[in-house]
Amino acid sequence: MRILTIVRQVLDAEESVRIRDGKVDLTSSKLVVDTMDEYGVEQALRIRDSGAAVEVIALAVGPERNQDALRTVLAMGADRAIHVNTELALDPIALSTVVAQVAQREKAELIFCGGQQADWDSHALGAATAERLNWPQVTWTNALEFHGHSLSGKHDTDAGVEMFSVALPAVITTQQGLNEPRYPTVPNIMRAKKKELRVEPLEQFGAMPKLRITGAEVQAKARLHKILDGKDAVAAAGELVRLLRNEARVIG
Amino acid sequence: MILLVVEYANGKVSKSTYEMVTCARQLGREGPVAALVLGSGVAPVANEIGLVVDQVLVADNPALEQYDPELWAAAVAQIATEGEADAVLISGSRAGREYSPRVAVKLDAALLEDVIRISDTNGTVSAERYTFLARVTEKVETTAPVIVATVKQGSYAAALPGASAAEQFDVDLSLPPQRVQVTGKSAEKTPRVSLAEADVIVAGGRGVGTAEGFTRLVEALADELGAAVGATRAIVDAGWRPYSEQVGQTGKTVQPKVYIAVGISGAVQHLSGMNKSKTIVAINKDPDAPIFKVADYGVIGDVAQVVPAMIASLRK
Numbered sequence A: 001m002r003i004l005t006i007v008r009q010v011l012d013a014e015e016s017v018r019i020r021d022g023k024v025d026l027t028s029s030k031l032v033v034d035t036m037d038e039y040g041v042e043q044a045l046r047i048r049d050s051g052a053a054v055e056v057i058a059l060a061v062g063p064e065r066n067q068d069a070l071r072t073v074l075a076m077g078a079d080r081a082i083h084v085n086t087e088l089a090l091d092p093i094a095l096s097t098v099v100a101q102v103a104q105r106e107k108a109e110l111i112f113c114g115g116q117q118a119d120w121d122s123h124a125l126g127a128a129t130a131e132r133l134n135w136p137q138v139t140w141t142n143a144l145e146f147h148g149h150s151l152s153g154k155h156d157t158d159a160g161v162e163m164f165s166v167a168l169p170a171v172i173t174t175q176q177g178l179n180e181p182r183y184p185t186v187p188n189i190m191r192a193k194k195k196e197l198r199v200e201p202l203e204q205f206g207a208m209p210k211l212r213i214t215g216a217e218v219q220a221k222a223r224l225h226k227i228l229d230g231k232d233a234v235a236a237a238g239e240l241v242r243l244l245r246n247e248a249r250v251i252g
Numbered sequence B: 001m002i003l004l005v006v007e008y009a010n011g012k013v014s015k016s017t018y019e020m021v022t023c024a025r026q027l028g029r030e031g032p033v034a035a036l037v038l039g040s041g042v043a044p045v046a047n048e049i050g051l052v053v054d055q056v057l058v059a060d061n062p063a064l065e066q067y068d069p070e071l072w073a074a075a076v077a078q079i080a081t082e083g084e085a086d087a088v089l090i091s092g093s094r095a096g097r098e099y100s101p102r103v104a105v106k107l108d109a110a111l112l113e114d115v116i117r118i119s120d121t122n123g124t125v126s127a128e129r130y131t132f133l134a135r136v137t138e139k140v141e142t143t144a145p146v147i148v149a150t151v152k153q154g155s156y157a158a159a160l161p162g163a164s165a166a167e168q169f170d171v172d173l174s175l176p177p178q179r180v181q182v183t184g185k186s187a188e189k190t191p192r193v194s195l196a197e198a199d200v201i202v203a204g205g206r207g208v209g210t211a212e213g214f215t216r217l218v219e220a221l222a223d224e225l226g227a228a229v230g231a232t233r234a235i236v237d238a239g240w241r242p243y244s245e246q247v248g249q250t251g252k253t254v255q256p257k258v259y260i261a262v263g264i265s266g267a268v269q270h271l272s273g274m275n276k277s278k279t280i281v282a283i284n285k286d287p288d289a290p291i292f293k294v295a296d297y298g299v300i301g302d303v304a305q306v307v308p309a310m311i312a313s314l315r316k
Ligand SMILES: Cc1cc2nc3c(=O)[nH]c(=O)nc-3n(C[C@H](O)[C@H](O)[C@H](O)COP(=O)(O)OP(=O)(O)OC[C@H]3O[C@@H](n4cnc5c(N)ncnc54)[C@H](O)[C@@H]3O)c2cc1C
Pocket: A035, A036, A176, B204, B205, B206, B207, B208, B231, B232, B233, B234, B235, B246, B247, B248, B249, B250, B251, B252, B262, B263, B264, B265, B266, B267, B268, B269, B270, B273, B283, B284, B285, B286, B289, B301, B302, B303, B304
């Protein structure tokens, strides 16, 4: 069986966001594999490690630099990788046409996708891909068991946690708690260099974005920064309560 | 027609739905605002929403007893197609964000997720949304004839009910089979005040020391203020608090009048869930903790001393 895991290369959360000409500028920023996608890669590897006859294929769509992210995931243990090369900013709906076609061509039966993208803060890719394939989906999954032809597990909903079971094929989006992603070891990083990383042009997939990004701004709300010294805890606490009551007027 | 999907809980229309009505009225696309009510035994919901919209479409169907993303997507797409809707508005809840992409694909529409503002000028729709873990406000545009948008909760004022009730129409649906079996549920125990609707939130992090410290400091301060309780992932992972209290990228997004962070460092993933709070207060012993960069008020000090002193001061 083949498992397709989506890999997105995003700005390291520790890095500042820089804006240039009304766009987020990622050149010279530290980029990493989206943690939410790492959960998916890890889960796929665990299914393979459990002894199932599984091939784990990582897929990234984006500029050339995404190959670094794919090498990282190959070093974690993925069997091979596909890079669909494009400078075009694809919205998640457009992206899902690419993912669905690759899944069909590779005869994948299970797709892992991050629950939320750390760059577009989007939740849409997994569900949109499932719709294109006419597969079911489970989002925000935080526990998963593989039973050969079906999956069971837990996922987050508006009302709390839900237990589910679903037959394959299916799309699963990830959430914290699913697992602790492994780190690539040095020997595995060396081994990963020899693994297949196929590069394909975007054109053959006919993906046309319907959305255009026309501006980006870091709007850090202006904050008052009235910070008190708490060496005298009683005095500082009294002053803080007074400020919240009489100046900010946010408490009674 | 602008179609909006009614979100409700326990037979009552949710606040997010009234916010979507305002969004629909301000969108700038022509035609009536129609509300779609999906579920079983939903007459009270249909009657309630009828006071704020132009039409109510009711799919009262035992098969819709339980929310399911595929059923909801099929129903919404069918009604949008039959009604020739050129805009479909869906709540930015977890459910809304998981079935809206399927609706967009079915309708070959543009999907605008989690919009905080959206308007149409001569067929070009522009919207704003938060990206990069809510650090950036991005503007997006589309000229797609049909749009599907999820509306971020808290971004619009709630529409006020009028005096007259809109006409109701029953709709028949052809629904797909349910493919994901729900085998159990563990509802979040309802907190004193729900995080989403609280005006005041007191949240705790690793700085409270222990689970018992959380109760003694954070819960006690919250009780004093009638506030909801929040937590960081660090202490949820440690098992001190339930996941339902987690604020941040992988937890809840909140926007209270005041957010009081107790022993929280202010990691980007935490900030992304609370940085739109009107007033932010931080108590942390480390003057360099990143939380102070987003704080309006703060005390550099030991939470074990400052918080009890705050409670004492509040009681005066
Ligand atoms: C994909 C991903 C998603 C994530 N999602 C979330 C999320 O949704 N929510 C979230 O919160 N985190 C999330 N995180 C984790 C986040 O990066 C931080 O690790 C976490 O927020 C830290 O929690 P904390 O502030 O409680 O702990 P710490 O960072 O350890 O901070 C504790 C703070 O307490 C202070 N302190 C200690 N003792 C005292 C004392 N006696 N008095 C006063 N102050 C004291 C310290 O100075 C320190 O600043 C996520 C991480 C990843 C990778």
